[in-house]
Amino acid sequence: MFSPLTPRxxxxxxxxxxxxxxxxxFQDVPREYRYPRLNLAPPMTEMEVAEELRLLSEDxxxxxxxxxxxxxxxxxxxxxxAVDAILSRGEYYTAYTPYQPEISQGTLQALFEYQxxxxxxxxxxxxxxxxxDGATAVAEAAIMAYHVFRGKRxxxxxxxxxxxxxxxxxxxxxxxxxxxxxxxxxxPDAPPEALLEEVDDQTALVxxxxxxxxxxxxxxTKLAEEVHARGALFGIAVNPLALGxxxxxxxMGADIVTGEGQPLGIPLSFGGPYLGIFATRKKFVHKMxxxxxxxxxxNRGQRAYVLTLxxxxxxxxxxxxxxxxxxxxxxxxxxxxxxxSLLGKEGLREVAELNYHKAHYAAHRLAALPGYELLFxxxxxxxxxxxxxxxxxxxxxxxLLEHDILGGYDLxxxxxxxxxxxxxxxxxxxxxxxxxxxxxTLAEVSR
Amino acid sequence: MxxxxxxxxxxxxxxxxxxxxxxxxxxxxxxxxGLARADLPLPEVxxxxxxxxxxxxxxxxxxxxxxxxxxxxxxxxYNPKINEALARLPGFTEIHPFQPPETVQGALRLMYxxxxxxxxxxxxxxxxxxPAAGAHGELTGVHMIWAYHxxxxxxxxxxxxxxxxxxxxxxxxxxxxxxxxxxxxSDDRGNIDLEALKAECDETVAGLMLTNPNTLGLFEEHLLExxxxxHSVGGLVYGDGANLNALLGIARPGDLGxxxxxxxxxxxxxxxxxxxxxxxxxxxxxxxxxxxxxxxIVVETEPATDEMPPMYGxxxxxxxxxxxxxxxGHFGVMVKAFAYIAMLGEYGLRQVAEDAxxxxxxxxxxxxxxxxxxxxxxxxxxxxxxxxxxxxxxxRALDIAKRIMDFGFHPPTNYFPLIVHEALMIxxxxxxxxxxxxAFADAMLQIAEEAHTNPEILRTAPHNTPFGRVDEVKAAKxxxxxxxxxxx
Numbered sequence: 001m002f003s004p005l006t007p008r009x010x011x012x013x014x015x016x017x018x019x020x021x022x023x024x025x026f027q028d029v030p031r032e033y034r035y036p037r038l039n040l041a042p043p044m045t046e047m048e049v050a051e052e053l054r055l056l057s058e059d060x061x062x063x064x065x066x067x068x069x070x071x072x073x074x075x076x077x078x079x080x081x082a083v084d085a086i087l088s089r090g091e092y093y094t095a096y097t098p099y100q101p102e103i104s105q106g107t108l109q110a111l112f113e114y115q116x117x118x119x120x121x122x123x124x125x126x127x128x129x130x131x132x133d134g135a136t137a138v139a140e141a142a143i144m145a146y147h148v149f150r151g152k153r154x155x156x157x158x159x160x161x162x163x164x165x166x167x168x169x170x171x172x173x174x175x176x177x178x179x180x181x182x183x184x185x186x187x188p189d190a191p192p193e194a195l196l197e198e199v200d201d202q203t204a205l206v207x208x209x210x211x212x213x214x215x216x217x218x219x220x221t222k223l224a225e226e227v228h229a230r231g232a233l234f235g236i237a238v239n240p241l242a243l244g245x246x247x248x249x250x251x252m253g254a255d256i257v258t259g260e261g262q263p264l265g266i267p268l269s270f271g272g273p274y275l276g277i278f279a280t281r282k283k284f285v286h287k288m289x290x291x292x293x294x295x296x297x298x299n300r301g302q303r304a305y306v307l308t309l310x311x312x313x314x315x316x317x318x319x320x321x322x323x324x325x326x327x328x329x330x331x332x333x334x335x336x337x338x339x340x341s342l343l344g345k346e347g348l349r350e351v352a353e354l355n356y357h358k359a360h361y362a363a364h365r366l367a368a369l370p371g372y373e374l375l376f377x378x379x380x381x382x383x384x385x386x387x388x389x390x391x392x393x394x395x396x397x398x399x400l401l402e403h404d405i406l407g408g409y410d411l412x413x414x415x416x417x418x419x420x421x422x423x424x425x426x427x428x429x430x431x432x433x434x435x436x437x438x439x440x441t442l443a444e445v446s447r
Numbered sequence: 448m449x450x451x452x453x454x455x456x457x458x459x460x461x462x463x464x465x466x467x468x469x470x471x472x473x474x475x476x477x478x479x480x481g482l483a484r485a486d487l488p489l490p491e492v493x494x495x496x497x498x499x500x501x502x503x504x505x506x507x508x509x510x511x512x513x514x515x516x517x518x519x520x521x522x523x524x525y526n527p528k529i530n531e532a533l534a535r536l537p538g539f540t541e542i543h544p545f546q547p548p549e550t551v552q553g554a555l556r557l558m559y560x561x562x563x564x565x566x567x568x569x570x571x572x573x574x575x576x577x578p579a580a581g582a583h584g585e586l587t588g589v590h591m592i593w594a595y596h597x598x599x600x601x602x603x604x605x606x607x608x609x610x611x612x613x614x615x616x617x618x619x620x621x622x623x624x625x626x627x628x629x630x631x632x633s634d635d636r637g638n639i640d641l642e643a644l645k646a647e648c649d650e651t652v653a654g655l656m657l658t659n660p661n662t663l664g665l666f667e668e669h670l671l672e673x674x675x676x677x678h679s680v681g682g683l684v685y686g687d688g689a690n691l692n693a694l695l696g697i698a699r700p701g702d703l704g705x706x707x708x709x710x711x712x713x714x715x716x717x718x719x720x721x722x723x724x725x726x727x728x729x730x731x732x733x734x735x736x737x738x739x740x741x742x743x744i745v746v747e748t749e750p751a752t753d754e755m756p757p758m759y760g761x762x763x764x765x766x767x768x769x770x771x772x773x774x775x776g777h778f779g780v781m782v783k784a785f786a787y788i789a790m791l792g793e794y795g796l797r798q799v800a801e802d803a804x805x806x807x808x809x810x811x812x813x814x815x816x817x818x819x820x821x822x823x824x825x826x827x828x829x830x831x832x833x834x835x836x837x838x839x840x841x842x843r844a845l846d847i848a849k850r851i852m853d854f855g856f857h858p859p860t861n862y863f864p865l866i867v868h869e870a871l872m873i874x875x876x877x878x879x880x881x882x883x884x885x886a887f888a889d890a891m892l893q894i895a896e897e898a899h900t901n902p903e904i905l906r907t908a909p910h911n912t913p914f915g916r917v918d919e920v921k922a923a924k925x926x927x928x929x930x931x932x933x934x935x
Contacts, residue, residue, distance in 0.1 A: 001795050002525050002717070003802040004880040010802075013809045013881060017825075025804050025825055026697055028666040033702045035797070038567045043792030046529045053786060057538025059553030061546070070543045073773060080466045082498050084535070090512030091505035094526050096857070097723040101917045102909050103852055105451075105507035107722040113455050116929035120488045126928050129723070132579035135773040143623070165773045172741065172769035173586070176593045176625035217482055247484045260773070270554050271544030271774025272579070273725035285926065291723065295933055296922035299907075299915040302449045308922040314582070314619035315863070319628040324619035327580035327713065330723030334501075341455045341497045342465035345489045350468045353478075361473035380479035401547065409545055432472040 001043070063268060063406065067434040069362075071384045071425025072213070072409035073134065073163050074271065075263050077241070077351070078428055083265045083338045093331055097291075101306045102298070107330065108305035111293040114337040121243045121340070122257040123250020124279035128290035130329040131276025134260025135169035138162070138207060138237055140278060140289045140323055141256045142170045145205035145233045146179050147322065148287050153204035153232065157183035157195055161212035162237060164414040188214065188415055189376070192223050199230045205256070207235040210249060211242050214411075214423065215359070215384030216376055224253030240264055240277060240336075242382045244343075244352030256280045265339025266332055275332040286312060289323030351428055355383035358435065359426040363387075365439045366424070371446035375421055384425040386411060386418070390446050393422045403441045405434075451913065452503050456930050459490040465497055488931075507913050508722070509857045515883050517810075519829045519860035519872025520614065520662055522692050522714035527790070530717065530783035539782055544774040548748070548760040554778065555759035559745040561785045565710060565729055568788075568796065569691075570701025573737035573764075575744045576729045576776040581689060583771060584709025584728030585620035585656070590768045591707055591732065591739040592654045592683050593624055598739075598766060601681070604653035608677075610639045612663060612864045617656040617687060626653060633866055637663040637822035639673055652682035659700070660690045662864040662872070663822050664807060664829035674704035683707065683736075691715045692876065693804055693827035696797025707732040712777075716784035727780040738766040743775065802877035803828040806884060810875055813888040817895035821867055829874035831867045832859075839898040842905050844869035847894055849916060850908035854890035 005013075010022070019025060026034060044052065063076045070076075087093060091106060098104030098111070111129045118127035131137040142156045158167050158181055167184055182198045183206070192208060199206055206227045211217045224234040235256035236249040241263035243249075249257045261275030262268075280288055286309065294308035314321040343351065363385045367374045371390035387408070389396055397407035408424035415421075426435065450457075492500075509516070516523035533539075542551050562574040578584040589607065596604045607621035610631050618628040629647055634640040639657070655677045660666045667673060674684050686700045686708030692715045694700070700708050712718045712727035720726070730740060742763035749758035761775070791799065804827050811830045815823060818832040834844025848858035848871070860872040875884060897904055909915065927933050 001791055001798075002527060003798060003877040005802055005805070005877075009881045010805060013805055017805075017808045017812050019825075022801050022805065025801070025808060028668060028825070029694075029698045030671060030703070033698045035697065036570065036699050036702060038696060038699075038793045038796070040564060040567055040793045040796075041789065043795050044789050046527075046790065049786050049789045050529060050533065052789065053533045053557075053782070054536060054538075056553040056557055057533075057536040059556070060538045060542050061550040062537055062541035063543050063546075064537065064541050066550070068543060070545050072545055074544055076541070076543065078468075080494075082465075082494055085498065086501045086505075088531065089502070089505045091508040091510045093531075093719045093721050094511035095508045095722040096516065096518055096521055096523055096720045100509070100848070100852070100858060102849065102912045102914045103507070103509035103857065104722075105914050106504040107508055109452065109454070109504055109507075110501065110722075112929070116454075116456065116931060117489060119929045119931060132583060132725075133773045135770075136579070136583075163773075165770060168770050169772055172590065172771055173623075175590055175768065177623075217479060219482060243484070244487060245478070245483060247482055267540035267779075268543050269540050270542045270551065270778040271776070272772075273727075273777040273779055274773070282926070282928075285928070292928060294922035294925070295927035296918045296925075297448060298917045300449070302451050302914060304914050304917045306917045306919055306922045308919070308926070308928075314615035316615070317619075318615045319618035319622040321615065321619040321622075324582045324586055324616050324623050325580075326582040326614075326616050327720075327724040327726035329721075329725050331719075331721030332725060334722065337455075338497060338501060341490055341492055341500075342494060343489070344459075344463075344465055344491045345487050346464060346491070347466050347468065348489060349487055354468055354471055356478070357471045357475045358473055360476035364476075380482060397547065401550070406543065406546060406550070428468060435473070 066404050066406045067437060068406045069408050069424045069438060070406050072423055073260060074268055075425060076268060076427055076429045077263050079265050079267060080342050082342055083335055086338045087331060087335055092334055098307060101304060105304060108293050110334050110337050112305045114333040115293060117337060117340045118277055118279055121240055122279045123248030124257050125282040126285050127279040128288055128292050130333050131278050131290055132329060133274040133276045134237060135166045137258035137276035137278045138166040139170040139173035141235045141258050142174060142179060142205060144287050144289060148233060148284060149204050153202050154178040154180055155202040155204060156181050157198045157203055157206045159195060159208040160184045160186045160188050161214055162207055162209045163213045166237060187417060192218050192220060196226050199227055199232055201231060203232040205233045205235050209237040211239055211382040214376060214386045215381040216379045217246060217382055221252045241352055244348035245356060261336050264336035266335050273329060273332055275329045275336055287322060290325055291328060354428040358430055359383040359385060362426045362435045369443050369446055383427060384423060387422045387424055389420045389422055392420055396445055399445055400441055405438055405441060454930050455492060455500055456490045458492050458496050458500060461491055463491045463493050465492055465494045514855050515879060515887055516857040517859050517873045517875050518857060519874040520689055522874060522876055524717055524876040525878035526717055526719040530786045533786050534779045534782040552759060555745050557785055558781060559759050561781050562745060564788050565731055569731050570699025571731035572734040573740055574729055574731045575740040576781060577741045577771055578709060578728035578730055579772055579777055580724060580726035581709055581711045581728045582616040582620060584730050585616055586623060587730050587741055587771050588685050588707045588709055589620050589624040591736055594739045594768050595736060596653055603651055605651050607653055608647055608655040612661050612866050613656060613658055614689060637665045638668050641669055644673060644676060648676055648680045650680060652680055654683040654685050656685040656687060658687040658690055660693050660827035663831050664826040665822060666827055670703060689714060690828060693800055695800040696793060697800045701733060707736045712780055712784040717787045718780045718783040725777050725780055727777040738764050739768055740764045741769060741771045742767045799877050806875040806877060806879055810873060810884055810888060814891055817892050829872060832871045833867060833869050834871045835869040836898060839902060841902045842898040844871050846905035846908060847871060850894050850905045851890060852909040853911040856887055
């Protein structure tokens with residue numbers, strides 16, 4: 001269907017090859033297995049598939065149809081129209097990895113700008129050109145730290161308030177290797193310093209989250225110092241949008257900063273594709289995984305960009321590479337570069353503050369409802385907070401859905417001690433009326 | 448240093464804005480003390496600055512939408528426009544991954560049906576759509592192999608066999624999973640060397656990673672024997688699906704005896720490469736591996752009735768290796784692959800493979816007198832030529848790759864596979880016309896001629912591109928990795 005060859009052309013090409021018929025090209029495929037029936041549905045025209053998928057898409061209720069208070073690692077934000085206008089350009093989205101710099105400067109310079117803006121945001125020295133998502137970036141951080149100490153420190157300490165999916169992903173990644181994990185059996189209300197009990201001379205990395213999975217924000221400067229005093233690396237997984245407002249992790253002494261880049265201009269899309277942010281200190285650049293763009297010149301004296309330090313990567317070093325990663329999230333880095341450019345210095349701060357104010361308004365009102373209370377009333381938070389409810393979260397959410405509200409995330413799924421606790425996210429997409437509706441509807445439950 | 452297009456930071460002017468947000472419609476709350484940042488050093492530009500900048504930059508790219516992209520093992524086929532439109536339907540882009548299943552039945556059904564279609568196309572029993580890319584699928588598959596053996600108490604299997612023609616991701620994925628990688632040489636016909644394989648096949652083999660057709664574009668001539676040999680010592684066979692385009696509707700890897708395999712939706716199933724990603728690397732497997740798949744995967748939670756369609760939901764396979772990323776995979780990419788498969792159907796897919804193989808063989812024959820093709824026989828979707836001549840000593844594959852850009856084409860993959868000297872790996876795909884193939888072949892023949900008569904034009908190429916050859920050594924030495932480095 002997308003092949004332009006006509007039957008006549010096929011025949012003339014077969015003749016040029018010196019065979020009679022198409023099947024002559026497949027004689028090396030064992031005959032008994034050749035041309036199986038696949039039993040797929042009959043093919044559709046473009047017009048039919050467009051209608052079929054439109055109907056399918058309308059079987060979903062969207063975060064725009066409903067009042068969405070779900071977060072827990074993926075957030076409903078406004079995406080300026082110019083982001084998709086750029087992403088829709090075939091010059092970007094139908095290009096391959098920029099291995100040929102002479103005809104890939106568009107992608108390469110955009111990646112260089114992405115790396116620069118991630119460094120500006122995080123306060124770090126080096127950013128790679130992306131991992132798959134926030135979870136795999138944490139897994140790569142654990143592996144990098146293990147290799148920084150040449151395998152002599154096999155222990156990774158995870159905060160219990162590091163996103164449970166990030167921790168699970170890291171554990172899957174390092175299955176079969178000596179890397180082991182500690183720290184996340186601590187209760188979620190343990191202060192960050194409690195992690196220090198687990199940090200010993202076997203520890204390669206201590207990883208926390210900022211804002212953490214419960215939305216809380218801590219200054220980790222002292223913890224980072226203590227971790228460094230014990231010889232380990234300190235990693236912080238961030239929500240990059242929050243960094244429009246918050247002190248950058250680089251200033252707190254982070255050695256590795258990872259993050260889920262989805263809030264930076266990437267739609268929810270049912271969980272992907274998103275963007276794995278990974279930044280570190282320059283001294284670890286040779287240990288870092290993933291592609292990296294550097295500045296140079298071409299033979300005409302023009303400033304140019306090129307993939308660099310590729311000797312770290314699988315296509316050169318094979319079994320001794322820092323990671324197996326090849327394809328990354330190229331187009332998603334472009335989305336976030338365009339987003340960060342459009343918002344810029346003032347816009348990112350503005351949207352981060354909007355999130356902060358709206359979430360605090362919601363928290364303030366909800367905490368005043370009888371039967372509800374904030375789980376961490378005395379800890380600063382960004383755009384998400386844990387709310388203790390009078391009924392199981394699943395039941396409350398069923399009730400909310402009847403009022404066209406997508407309630408918060410049920411924390412009891414990951415933390416058995418947090419039954420009846422809901423994680424509520426509020427963004428710039430929630431007008432005051434939606435927040436008030438949430439409050440009023442939750443008030444009904446407590447009555 | 449001449450600057451062809453400034454950096455976005457160089458376009459910055461204090462106080463300039465690109466986008467504004469509404470004033471808060473709620474009472475404001477004081478910011479947390481000591482936690483707010485002092486400065487946010489991002490550009491200050493307008494929307495028109497941003498749009499023009501990234502549009503001008505886009506003009507420096509080669510892309511499938513511009514011209515031919517014969518990049519071996521990358522399957523740079525045309526990306527149908529309807530797929531892009533469908534993936535952008537608000538019912539797909541504006542759904543949160545943690546919504547209750549009853550609010551996302553359309554998305555779940557799409558994923559379920561894509562799982563089913565991929566199983567049917569490959570001949571496997573089970574599928575997880577979670578892996579984000581091909582290499583991610585490999586890592587997943589190798590972990591499943593580890594879990595399979597360990598679950599049976601079979602912990603002495605420490606090595607994974609990988610042919611020397613394999614993609615670098617194969618040994619890298621195996622090593623990352625804690626296995627020892629043993630490289631198996633190729634024989635003089637480009638197949639995996641059976642004797643060498645036999646010599647390594649023992650009780651310590653966890654598995655073999657096999658790309659079929661291999662990276663020479665050749666279908667393994669002893670495939671069934673190879674699979675049998677590995678199985679006979681208790682090992683499993685992993686299929687690298689990078690080259691599946693050659694086999695759509697022609698043969699199913701599940702029927703051929705593979706145990707577990709990844710697919711590249713961004714190669715075989717037409718989803719765009721995005722300048723390096725996002726890809727999507729679903730893993731399919733035989734029944735005995737199904738319990739180890741990463742989760743969650745989509746299942747039918749309530750069967751259909753006379754009045755109601757089935758209900759779908761998520762489930763973790765019983766002995767799952769766990770999750771390999773957040774959520775469920777690259778849903779936005781899945782929509783595109785689903786639409787592609789729906790439009791092609793069974794015979795359309797077979798036509799894809801046939802035309803891809805036809806195009807590759809046509810180019811092979813057109814080039815074989817001017818370029819040495821070390822394993823020159825009927826190939827599948829790609830073939831590998833040598834970019835060197837004894838009587839043109841100063842010319843390398845790199846020079847040919849750069850020169851072909853002057854004709855408006857992207858170069859073939861070069862210096863891979865490693866078993867061919869000065870390799871030029873050419874994969875035309877099925878979406879190219881005979882006219883395009885002829886134009887490319889004519890250019891390649893002219894370059895072969897120039898290599899002998901005017902080698903300088905090759906060594907200094909490209910000439911007609913916006914940028915010339917770049918200084919890679921300088922980049923690696925100076926390590927200017929962000930604009931802040933350039934200013935200091």
